[in-house]
Amino acid sequence: RAYPSPAIDKMHHGCCAHTGVAFYPKAEVGRLARRAVELDIATAIHGMGNCAVNTVMDAYENSRRGRSSDAVLRLEHAFVAEPAQAPRMADLGIDLVANPGLAWLWGEVFDMWRG
Numbered sequence: 001r002a003y004p005s006p007a008i009d010k011m012h013h014g015c016c017a018h019t020g021v022a023f024y025p026k027a028e029v030g031r032l033a034r035r036a037v038e039l040d041i042a043t044a045i046h047g048m049g050n051c052a053v054n055t056v057m058d059a060y061e062n063s064r065r066g067r068s069s070d071a072v073l074r075l076e077h078a079f080v081a082e083p084a085q086a087p088r089m090a091d092l093g094i095d096l097v098a099n100p101g102l103a104w105l106w107g108e109v110f111d112m113w114r115g
Contacts, residue, residue, distance in 0.1 A: 022051075022052070022055070026055050026058070026059075029045065029055055029056065029059045030058065030059040030062055030063070032059075033045070033056075033059035033060055033062070033063040033073075034059070034062065034063040036063070036071065037063040037064060037067060037069045037071050037073075038067070040069055040070070040071050041071055042071050042072035042073075042074070043060075043071065043072070043073055043074065044074035044075075044076050044097070045059070045074070045075060045076065046076040046077055047075055047076065047077060047078055047081075048077050048078070049081070050081050050082045050085060052078075053075065053078050053081040053082075053085050053089075054085070056075050056094075057075075057085070057088055057089060057092060057094065060073045060075075060092055060094055061092055064092075072095060073092070073093065073094050073095065074094070074095045074096075074097050075089065075094050075095070075096050075097065076097045077097070077098065077099060078096055078098065
């Protein structure tokens, strides 16, 4: 997993503050994704929060740059992501794996994190 707790940019009165904890630095997420694509290994990275989702999307985009690969790129959860992130996710061909049970169980908490 890239992020064990949601890593999000929380908007408050027009200012952006980062909350959450990254399990791996962005560079390491990128390195791992790039190596998986080089080996044609399907990859699934957990990402909760818009920062985590951006980190995963950046890693996947960079891992495919200049390479031909059919490896599946999955983004697990992506809760607390922004709707504006969806088109990029689709353009990159990322398979989003959501867990409706988590959304139902923790939805109010996710809304609170989102601000």
